Amino acid sequence: MTGRPEALFPLFGTLTRLDGVGAKTAQVMIDAGIAKPADLLLTLPVSGVDRRRRGSIREVIAPCIVTVEVTIGAHLPPKTKGKPYRVTVEDEQTSFQLVFFHARGDYLQKLLPTGQRRVVSGKLELFDGIAQIVHPDHMLPPAEAETIPAFEPVYPLHAGLTQKTMWKATRSALALLPDLPDWIDPAQKAREGWPDWAQALHLAHNPQSSVDLSPHHPARARLAYDELMAHQITLALARITARRAKGVASAGDGHLQTRVLADLPYRPTGAQTRAIAEIGSDLAAPLRMNRLLQGDVGSxxxxxxxxxxxQIVESGGQGVMMAPTEILARQHYAGLEPLAAAAGIRLEVLTGRDKGHDRATKLAALAQGEIQILVGTHAVFQKDVHFHDLRLAVIDEQHRFGVAQRMELGAKGRAVDVLVMTATPIPRSLALAQYGDMDVSVLDEKPPGRKPVQTALVSAARMDEIVAKLRAAVAEGRQAYWVCPLVEESEVVEMTAAEDRFKRLRAALGEGVVGLVHGQMPVAEKDAAMARFVSGETRVLVATTVIEVGVNVPNASIMMIEGAESFGLAQLHQLRGRVGRGAAASTCLLIYQPPLSQNGRKRLEILRETEDGFRISEEDLMMRGAGDVIGTAQSGLPRFRIADLERQAGLMAVAQSDARKLLHDDPDLQMPRGQAARSLLWLLEQDRGIRLISIG
Known part of the structure; x- marks a missing residue:
């Protein structure tokens, strides 16, 4: 695959070749993200204007757009400066006025000669009981009026662009469309009733009614599918490349696993057993593993x-577990340590905090292979960290590790098996978009003994009552988290809110009962406050969202979330997951600031109804949109021009299986449909996919 197919050259030429686009307009388009004719073709109309011809304005109800043929009557120039110029016109049934501000009379006399026929189209309004159209969009002799579309597409605009410019430029770009062989499976295309690619673009840019603007219209669904398909081919190629990569077979004999299981107070769930088996067979194979372990809170x-x-240690290798933050890395260490001790495995933790002699000792033991499992932050990737025989990297990520970093990890020169764990249930369409290059194991059962968490909505107006209830719970020996409102603008404001709440609760509950952690604290202080809460010395922990992920205090059975309306659904679900880990019945109070918007109430009610993180994530996607659910900036989530992940989730799954089948049948994309798929990758600039074919 040496370069872009010649048939596509015109679509990647300069914008100034298009009608009505000069150097200045081209620059405005480039600023708007439209750098070439191909981009313009993928910028579809967002709505449309009905300009079907009417006999008279009496057929419609003002205000609205109307198109009628009229006879031009008297011209009424303004008598005083600043007043508009008016032209009386008459249709089949009635008369009305065309109104112009700052217009030159001689120009209008020429354009609209009295007694002549004209087709006018514009917004009809009533002013002082008189029907009028101010500055009509179109005024043409009947012979030329065919150029007014019956349904005019409306494009998304950027400062400096007009609908007329977009209309002319897209017509001109449509004329450049090459005739390309189809990359979609013929049976599927026929089943869905999808048009050819070029025809789909013509239809999408020439809608005949608002029905044609729906994402489910065959032309638009097909174009969305092309985008998803290109993305999935790229991910499938990445997956094949990763799988072709030689790995180290680490079969293990199960003796350490048996010790760990014997030490557990419960039996693993069916979902855990299934996931352990899937991962185990990947590790035992001579190919590199690239797997996502997706589980709900506490699964x-x-x-x-x-x-x-x-399994890795049994077969003589080393493993590393990486977490996004220091608190989490130490939390994992605390969680794994008893299991490692039961199995007789040497486990250590390495974070940015390790300095000097301590660090040097750990690094030496790691290089010698004495440390069998290392837990740490991204610090474990620093230049001076050398493993004796690293075989497995477990990445616990809150979407902070995109496809690019995963590839980088594989490029460390070692045949490292990769297991990515995410605790945020991701809707299926997003999981496919973000992790389509990976195999997936899902944990969808809660371990035995986890009790449901009672969730209630309470208005902040009842704060005294809430604090009184908390005082009673603390007297019974219970522990509680109190999460302060999320402040988007500033961590400092967030810190002030937390400190303020801390002082008030300390005054209400007494000295030494309440602890405080927030993002601005020095690490040592934060850890000391956490340790006091874990040991039960403090009963209430006031915190900002630093406790969202991974904190484990089984005795804590109350979660208070102040300003709950300012959090995302997935985040609230994560916070609630911090309780319900011990024997006591747990409660989560969502404290909101009244009045709640309809959307805000709906979000909080979903949480009250269900503890199923997968259902919550689907609702979150419907309500907030893809980028927000996983923070587009850090998600590695592709930005699609046409595909809508919320409304076309089903297409993503079809695109994934189609892409995988295509590459299974034709791994090098050499057959006719494979060659067509190459054109699609070039067309949608999936450069990584193109590179992978050449590497692969």
Whole structure:
């Protein structure tokens, strides 16, 4: 695959070749993200204007757009400066006025000669009981009026662009469309009733009614599918490349795993057993593993990861577990340590905090192979960290590790098996968009003994009552988290809110009962406050969202979330997951600031109704949109021009299976449909996919 197919050259030429686009307009388009004719063709109309011809304005109800043929009557120039110029016109049934501000009379006399016929189209309004159209969009002799579309597409605009410019430029770009062989499976195309690619673009840019603007219209669905298909081919190629990569077969004999299981107070769930087996067979194969372990809050991912790490150690290798933050890395260490001790495995933690002699000792033991499992932050990738025989990297990520970093990890020169764990249930369409290059194991059962968490909505107006209830719970020996409102603009404001709430609760509950953690604290202080809460010395922990992920205090059975309306659904679900880990019945109070918007109330009610993180994530996607659910900036989530992940989730799954089948049948994309798919990758600039074919 040496370069872009010649048939596509015109679509990648300069914008100034298009009608009505000069150097200045081209620059405005480039600023708007339209750098070439191909981009313009993928910028579809967002709505449309009905300009069907009417006999009279009496057929419609003002205000609205109307198109009628009229006879031009008297011209009424303004008598005083600043007043508009008016032209009386008459249709089949009635008369009305065309109104112009700052217009030159001689120009209008020429354009609209009295007694002549004209077709006018514009917004009809009533002013002082008189029907009028101010500055009509179109005024043409009947012979030329065919150029007014019956349904005019409306394009998304950027400062400096007009609908007329977009209309002319898209017509001109449509004329450049080459005739390309189709990359979609013929049976599927026929089943869906989808048009050819070029025809789909013509239809999408020439809608005949608002029905044609729906994402489910065959032309638009097909174009969305092309985009998803190109993305999935790229991910499938990445998956094949990763799988072709030689790995190290780490079969293990199960003796360490048996010790860990014998030490557990419960039996693993069916989902855990299934995931352990899937990961185990990947590790035992001579190919490199690239797997996502997706589990809801408290579904027992740590055990699954530990069993995989045991298998690696049994076969003589080393494993590393990486977490996005220091608190989490130490939390994982605390969670894995008893399991490692039961199995007789040497486990250590390495973070940015390790300095000097301590660090040097750990690094030496790691290089010698004495440390069998290392837990740490991204610090474990620093230049001076050398493993004796690293075989498995477990990445516990809150979407902070995109496809690019995963590839980088593989490029460390070692045949490292990769297991990515995510605790945020991701809607299926997003999981496919973000992790389509990986195999997936899902934990969808809660371990035995986890009790449901009672969730209630309470208005902040009842704060005294809430604090009184908390005082009673603390007297009974219970522990509680109090999460302060999320402040988008500034961590400092967030810190002030937390400190303020801390002082008030300390005054209400007494000295030494309440602890405080927030993002601005020095690490040592934060850890000390956490340790006091874990040991039960403090009963209430006031915190900002630093506790969202991974904190584990089984005795804590109350979660208070202040300003709950300012959090995302997935985040609230994560926070609630911090309780319900011990024997006591747990409660989560969502404290909101009244009045709640309809959307805000709906979000909080979903949480009250269900503890199923997968259902919550689907609702979150419907309500907030893809980028927000996983923070587009850091998600590695592709930005699609046409495809809509919320409304076309089903297409993504079809695109994935189609892409995988295509590459299964034709791994090098050499057959006719494979060659067509190459054109699609070039067309949608999936450069990584193109590169992978050439590498692969």
């Amino acid at each position: 027992g991912k740590t055990l699954v990861a530990m069993m995989a790490l045991c």
